[in-house]
Amino acid sequence: MANNNRSRSHDCRILFLLLATMYLSKFTANLCNARSVLFPNQTIADGQSLISPNKIYELGFFSPDVSSNRYVGIWYHNLPGETVVWVANRERPIPDFSGIITFDSQGNLVIKNGVGSLTVMANITGTTNLTSVALLDSGNLVLTEYGTASSGNGQILWQSFDYPIDTFLPNMKLGSNGKQNRVHTSWTSPKDPSPGEFSLGMDPNGTR
Numbered sequence: 001m002a003n004n005n006r007s008r009s010h011d012c013r014i015l016f017l018l019l020a021t022m023y024l025s026k027f028t029a030n031l032c033n034a035r036s037v038l039f040p041n042q043t044i045a046d047g048q049s050l051i052s053p054n055k056i057y058e059l060g061f062f063s064p065d066v067s068s069n070r071y072v073g074i075w076y077h078n079l080p081g082e083t084v085v086w087v088a089n090r091e092r093p094i095p096d097f098s099g100i101i102t103f104d105s106q107g108n109l110v111i112k113n114g115v116g117s118l119t120v121m122a123n124i125t126g127t128t129n130l131t132s133v134a135l136l137d138s139g140n141l142v143l144t145e146y147g148t149a150s151s152g153n154g155q156i157l158w159q160s161f162d163y164p165i166d167t168f169l170p171n172m173k174l175g176s177n178g179k180q181n182r183v184h185t186s187w188t189s190p191k192d193p194s195p196g197e198f199s200l201g202m203d204p205n206g207t208r
Contacts (some may be wrong), residue, residue: 065191069093
């Protein structure tokens with residue numbers, strides 16, 4: 001009887017150690033994967049993501065509603081489901097899980113699919129080919145010169161706040177920014193984030 005009790009106690013300790021090891025491994029993996037900045041020669045594959053420093057927003061691949069298409073978007077990290085506030089490739093979805101986010105040789109941020117086709121997320125024209133991108137706690141995705149995205153000291157070369165989709169976040173602005181007119185446009189449907197029928201913005205004809 002005593003031997004059986006010792007055997008059960010031994011088995012329980014082993015089970016506890018196994019569960020603790022699995023939990024710590026998962027916790028460590030989550031810590032390692034919780035990055036907010038993407039640097040040159042790094043990629044984000046489907047299933048990976050950027051998470052803003054205080055874990056407010058997350059950027060990665062998603063499929064809306066019952067769609068099988070894959071899009072790159074930003075959503076609230078801690079809310080159940082995916083409340084998407086921005087979509088990069090709303091008119092050029094990827095039909096499978098082969099997509100990756102990376103930089104091209106000119107420093108542009110691009111989405112590449114399994115056959116090598118590119119969709120440009122952030123386009124800079126000849127400023128520098130050494131860039132990094134950061135997801136901020138504001139929900140803004142910013143592209144700066146290499147190494148300055150996380151410090152906030154570099155000049156912003158491109159930012160998602162200048163290319164809104166359908167969601168107006170704090171610190172966003174409407175109206176023109178140089179040649180770019182910041183206009184919010186609805187989704188076509190819950191399963192299709194391509195531009196829908198309604199827009200919100202300043203009058204492009206210049207009236208007040």
